[in-house]
Amino acid sequence: MGVRATSAGTPRVLNLNTLVRMERGRTASGPGPGAPRPLAVPEGMRAPLGCDAVATPARLGPLLMPRLPRVGCVYADSTHWWWLVPSDSDVALEWPSPAHYATGALVPASPTFPGLIHTPDGTLPYTPPIPLYLALCRVTGTPPAWSRPISA
Numbered sequence: 001m002g003v004r005a006t007s008a009g010t011p012r013v014l015n016l017n018t019l020v021r022m023e024r025g026r027t028a029s030g031p032g033p034g035a036p037r038p039l040a041v042p043e044g045m046r047a048p049l050g051c052d053a054v055a056t057p058a059r060l061g062p063l064l065m066p067r068l069p070r071v072g073c074v075y076a077d078s079t080h081w082w083w084l085v086p087s088d089s090d091v092a093l094e095w096p097s098p099a100h101y102a103t104g105a106l107v108p109a110s111p112t113f114p115g116l117i118h119t120p121d122g123t124l125p126y127t128p129p130i131p132l133y134l135a136l137c138r139v140t141g142t143p144p145a146w147s148r149p150i151s152a
Contacts, residue, residue, distance in 0.1 A: 036106035039075050039082055042116060045125045050087030053105040054132060055080045057098055060139055065118075067135040072127035075107075075114035082107065082114050089129035096133075096142035 041047045053075075056064065061081035065071060075082040082102070090101045107114060119125075137144050 034109045036102075036108050037113065039073075039084065039105040039107060039114065041084070041125050042073060042119055045073070045119075045123050047084075047125055049126070051084050051105045051125065052087050052089055053082045053084055053102040053107070054089075054095060054127075054129075054136075055082050055100040055102055055107075056136065057081075060136070063139045064132070064135045067138065068127060068131050070120065070128055070131075071118055072120050073116060073125040074118040074127070076117045077110070077112050077114040080114065081117075083127045083132055084125045085129040085132065086126050093129070093133060094145045096136050096140045098140070099136050 039051070039053055041051060058076060058079055058081055061074070061076065064081075064083075071083075073084040075084075080100075082105070084105060087103075090103070095101050134144065136142075
């Protein structure tokens with residue numbers, strides 16, 4: 001299902017993915033004092049799928065690492081670990097609390113900016129989102145969204 005919009009007189013279909021991206025672009029803050037800043041992809045790496053990030057409490061980071069088949073770029077500060085994932089890794093996925101999904105890998109303004117603590121082999125900075133999601137569910141005791149009972 002799509003919504004029809006016109007651009008210079010030509011109709012175009014806007015699907016849910018397009019609308020989500022438009023809203024994210026509208027609400028994202030640019031760099032500036034007190035504004036969120038994006039995590040940078042290390043030099044020599046490429047991010048062909050774009051980058052978002054999943055923030056977890058720092059205490060969970062060491063529990064997640066050994067549960068993942070591949071760990072991408074991970075950044076940390078004193079309170080959180082930030083895992084780079086491909087853009088839109090939150091579509092149809094409810095990340096378990098206390099994790100926080102950061103579109104555009106934007107880190108809230110704070111006195112200390114997260115530093116890079118892990119770099120993967122190769123040129124892609126991503127931690128695969130489904131294994132990360134399942135590992136987070138396991139360590140937080142949260143059942144994956146698709147295994148929860150549905151109420152009428």
